[in-house]
Amino acid sequence: MKRLLGWLRNPWGQPRALPAFTILYLLWSLVPVVLAVLFSFNSGRSRSSWQGFSFRWYWGDPDSSVLHDPSLRTALAQSLRLATLTMLIAVPLGVAFAIGLDRWKGRAASTSNFLMLFSFVTPELIMGVSLFLVFVKLFTLVHLGTTAQLLGLITFEMAYPVIIVRARLLSIGREYEEAAMDLGASPTKALRMVLVPLLLPAIFVSFALVFADSIDDFIIVRYLSAGQSTETIPIRIYFTARAAPTPALNALASIMVFSTIIAITIGMVVYRSLTKGERAKGAALREFAAQI
Amino acid sequence: MSRRKYERSSRVGGVWYPRWFWPAFATPATLWLLFLFVVPFYAILSVAFGKVDPVFGNPVPVWNPFDWDSTAFRFVLNQTFLRGGLYQPAFIRTFVYVGSALAICLLVGYPVAYYISRHGGRWKTFLLVGLIAPFWISYLMRMLAWVNLLQDDGLVNKTLQLLHLMGPPKQWLEGEGITVVLGLVYGYIPYMILPLYGALDRIDRSLLEAARDLGASPRRTFFRVTLPLSKQAILAGSVIVTLPMFGDYYTQDLLSASPKTTMVGNLVDQAKSSPFVTRAAGLVTVMMLLLLIPMAYYLYSTARASREAA
Numbered sequence: 001m002k003r004l005l006g007w008l009r010n011p012w013g014q015p016r017a018l019p020a021f022t023i024l025y026l027l028w029s030l031v032p033v034v035l036a037v038l039f040s041f042n043s044g045r046s047r048s049s050w051q052g053f054s055f056r057w058y059w060g061d062p063d064s065s066v067l068h069d070p071s072l073r074t075a076l077a078q079s080l081r082l083a084t085l086t087m088l089i090a091v092p093l094g095v096a097f098a099i100g101l102d103r104w105k106g107r108a109a110s111t112s113n114f115l116m117l118f119s120f121v122t123p124e125l126i127m128g129v130s131l132f133l134v135f136v137k138l139f140t141l142v143h144l145g146t147t148a149q150l151l152g153l154i155t156f157e158m159a160y161p162v163i164i165v166r167a168r169l170l171s172i173g174r175e176y177e178e179a180a181m182d183l184g185a186s187p188t189k190a191l192r193m194v195l196v197p198l199l200l201p202a203i204f205v206s207f208a209l210v211f212a213d214s215i216d217d218f219i220i221v222r223y224l225s226a227g228q229s230t231e232t233i234p235i236r237i238y239f240t241a242r243a244a245p246t247p248a249l250n251a252l253a254s255i256m257v258f259s260t261i262i263a264i265t266i267g268m269v270v271y272r273s274l275t276k277g278e279r280a281k282g283a284a285l286r287e288f289a290a291q292i
Numbered sequence: 293m294s295r296r297k298y299e300r301s302s303r304v305g306g307v308w309y310p311r312w313f314w315p316a317f318a319t320p321a322t323l324w325l326l327f328l329f330v331v332p333f334y335a336i337l338s339v340a341f342g343k344v345d346p347v348f349g350n351p352v353p354v355w356n357p358f359d360w361d362s363t364a365f366r367f368v369l370n371q372t373f374l375r376g377g378l379y380q381p382a383f384i385r386t387f388v389y390v391g392s393a394l395a396i397c398l399l400v401g402y403p404v405a406y407y408i409s410r411h412g413g414r415w416k417t418f419l420l421v422g423l424i425a426p427f428w429i430s431y432l433m434r435m436l437a438w439v440n441l442l443q444d445d446g447l448v449n450k451t452l453q454l455l456h457l458m459g460p461p462k463q464w465l466e467g468e469g470i471t472v473v474l475g476l477v478y479g480y481i482p483y484m485i486l487p488l489y490g491a492l493d494r495i496d497r498s499l500l501e502a503a504r505d506l507g508a509s510p511r512r513t514f515f516r517v518t519l520p521l522s523k524q525a526i527l528a529g530s531v532i533v534t535l536p537m538f539g540d541y542y543t544q545d546l547l548s549a550s551p552k553t554t555m556v557g558n559l560v561d562q563a564k565s566s567p568f569v570t571r572a573a574g575l576v577t578v579m580m581l582l583l584l585i586p587m588a589y590y591l592y593s594t595a596r597a598s599r600e601a602a
Contacts, residue, residue, distance in 0.1 A: 018407040025404045026422040029478070032437035033429050035447070039440065047440045048447055093321045100318025108315070112322040117594065119329045121587045125539030125557055129564060129576045130332035133339050137353045138331070155328040158321060187309050216430035218542060223564070234432040241439045241546050253433040260428045
């Protein structure tokens with residue numbers, strides 16, 4: 001009550017303006033998406049007036065629901081396929097790369113490190129055009145389509161696991177491995193039995209992040225696609241958002257949001273249980289966030 | 293005894309490894325980057341400086357740099373930098389849009405990051421989830437959300453009319469520069485806030501207390517201690533936000549799709565799917581040259597940060 005009176009007397013006092021601003025920001029950043037998800041459950045065709053709750057656009061409608069419209073169904077399948085395969089290939093490559101870069105010294109190592117960082121900061125449009133040109137003009141054995149999309153996505157996503165795993169390697173240090181080898185383990189055995197288990201949290205975070213990021217990818221996947229059969233959800237959104245879409249498009253986009261949330265939640269839970277006892281309660285999320 | 297085996301070996305931290313051991317880990321990914329990052333990069337140049345097939349009109353890349361033909365690239369340069377050039381309006385517009393979007397990102401992002409890092413208290417984790425959530429929602433989905441809201445009978449127009457703030461419904465999605473700028477802000481501001489939050493959260497509180505103990509006012513403490521300590525993050529955040537904005541074409545396509553708001557990314561996208569692929573490659577080369585400085589700065593600052601951490 002006292003606070004409220006104080007606010008009435010001086011509504012622009014510093015400590016009140018900042019939280020209000022922050023809350024307004026969060027509302028502005030999240031409410032549009034929440035509304036878009038909400039309208040995917042609309043029972044009518046409108047995306048702006050509510051006509052009742054239904055699953056019509058997910059599976060109810062016999063023609064234009066996500067389940068029954070072949071183009072939407074293909075997009076969903078292609079998105080999931082690309083994200084899963086990218087995750088399965090990019091993460092092992094990136095983890096090995098991170099271990100190598102962390103230990104291998106010399107000019108070749110710093111060149112290869114520079115390449116990795118350079119690929120990380122190159123704008124995606126430039127990378128998309130370059131990959132398109134190389135598959136069309138030089139590596140013509142690889143046709144545009146799923147394979148090209150996969151190769152491009154892996155190139156683009158590989159830097160994430162490298163950066164995440166290297167941060168973890170820095171914080172682990174070399175002592176555990178050295179202890180193992182002093183006790184008679186071979187380098188390979190020390191790696192397998194000591195280092196990899198210690199890296200597991202970072203590896204799981206990488207899996208989650210790469211999956212979430214590649215299911216959302218647009219530029220590279222679009223430029224390397226070969227017509228409708230290899231279109232993903234973001235491409236579907238791009239082509240139909242302005243062409244009088246039905247809430248089925250919202251439903252498709254919402255499915256993508258749900259799968260990302262599931263991937264991230266799994267990553268988060270696994271990260272937490274793997275690093276249990278390493279830090280104070282509640283710090284896990286902040287650490288997880290710092291790895292983005 | 294077994295050390296003999298590793299005679300030609302490297303010694304790190306008192307442990308012996310065969311010489312090939314660590315490079316072997318980095319080799320597959322390095323080769324991958326050579327073939328799918330460096331070679332494609334070179335492909336841009338050899339198309340931009342390549343020839344055009346006289347019969348079919350499709351571009352023929354020239355792989356030998358001594359045979360490069362700069363006619364097509366000179367055309368792109370002239371259209372970009374000469375007065376009245378074909379591409380010039382889009383280039384200027386892109387700089388204006390990206391500049392305004394960047395300014396708004398900073399003005400909105402800094403207070404939010406500051407509040408959450410300093411006064412988040414027990415809500416910190418919750419607020420942080422709110423900050424991170426946009427990262428996990430597809431960019432296109434977030435733009436779709438605004439297309440829904442801004443359509444002629446969308447909720448924005450409905451609300452404004454309900455409050456009698458506006459007469460006839462406004463066509464937000466038909467070539468409004470402001471819509472595109474706000475779309476860019478909406479899309480990229482999370483990438484600005486997170487580094488800012490990280491830097492502000494790391495500031496040692498005793499420094500602030502010291503400033504206050506020495507008689508500085510809160511305002512002075514902010515300008516003399518907090519702001520200088522977050523300068524790196526401001527620069528890093530600006531680069532992270534700016535680089536993708538320059539290559540963005542879909543925000544414009546979804547929120548406006550009008551020639552009045554064409555950006556450089558749209559030029560590239562349109563040229564890429566036309567017979568003039570050579571021009572797309574030329575435009576990408578120009579874009580790369582323009583962005584080289586911010587990219588180099590970002591690489592330099594991350595390298596320094598990791599040296600400091602090590």
